Amino acid sequence: MRVRSMASKTDFMKEARLQKQKKLKKYRFLYLALAFIVMYYLLFQYIPILWGFLISFKDFKVGGTIMGAKWVGISNYAAIFRDPDMLRLIRNTLVISCSRLLFTFFPPILLTIAIFDLRNSRFKKLSQTIVYIPHFFSWVVIYGIVYAFFSGNGFINNLLFAAGGSRTEFMTSTKAFVPLLVGSQIWKETGWATILYFAALTGVNPELYEAAKIDGAGPLARIKAVTLPAMLPVVTFSLIMAMGNILNNDFEQILLFYNSAVYDVGDIIDTWVYRVGLGKMQYGLGAAVSMLKAVISLFLILAANYTSKKTTGRGMF
Secondary structure, eight states, X not given: OHHHHHHHHHXXXXXXXXXXXXXXXXXXXXXXXXXXXXXXXXXXXXXHHHHHHHHTTEEOOTTSOTTTSEEOTTHHHHHHHHOTTHXXXXXXXXXXXXXXXXXXXXXXXXXXXXXXXXXXXXXXXXXXXXXXXXXXXXXXXXHHHHHHHHSTTSHHHHHHHHTTOOOOOGGXXXXXXXXXHHHHHHHHHHHHHHHHHHHHHXXXXXXXXXXXXXXXXXXXXXXXXXXXXXXXXXXXXXXXXXXXXXXXXXXXXXXXXXXXXGHHHHOOHHHHHIIIIIISOOHHHHHHHXXXXXXXXXXXXXXXXXXXXXXXXXXXX
16 A cells, blocks of 8 residues: 555656656746746846945955955945035935925826726727827937927027017926936837736726716726726836835936036936946946945845735735
């Protein structure tokens, strides 16, 4: 009896091994693609983070080696908090980030609902294509468009002057700087951000909408009862990721848009790291700032995920 039990166990293990081999063979190309993705993140994300962590405790100089650089302990971290501009940099970073989060988070949701509710399939596809296009413009092109509209001799100022008003230097105005950043961000990325929400809605059973219609639900009631619940997991995911990026502004955009006239509101942590870490070659100081940002971002993601689980029952993990 015992021999029979051991034989059946051996047969089961062989069968399981064969099934595993068949599965590996069937999905070998997917596993190969996944291996390349894992290698990419290891080589270009995680390993640089480890080297950056090490550099943040050293006085690294160009021409030397990381391991041979002088160990300075937490001096680079202490120098961050001694910098007289740090409070202004943190304030500007948070103001721009929170403005982006507040004004750019909801437009993709509203645009998705508006396009998804269209009945003409051709017009729906055309609308989706049109709103995706701005994403593929570089920030250099976007800045050129904004400058053409809002510079001293731009379209908006010419229009105001023709109407009897006075010209306004929007590009050098501290009051207009953040609205220009947020407005151009909305125009460029709103359409692209709808992709995730459209993907969530494609999984909705059309019979749910038909049932809602039979029950007498109007368009707004159907959105509330069917569309929004289907989008909620993706909305939660997007919000948690946005909270984790609260200290990460679009460096390229700000570097193009800001100038000496708007330094007081436009100079952020990333531009300071670029100026000090690369411009003045204080690599240890720049690495220390990046490490602090990474730790704070991780904490914000965990806090946002915990809050989301407690309030909505949904989270990333």
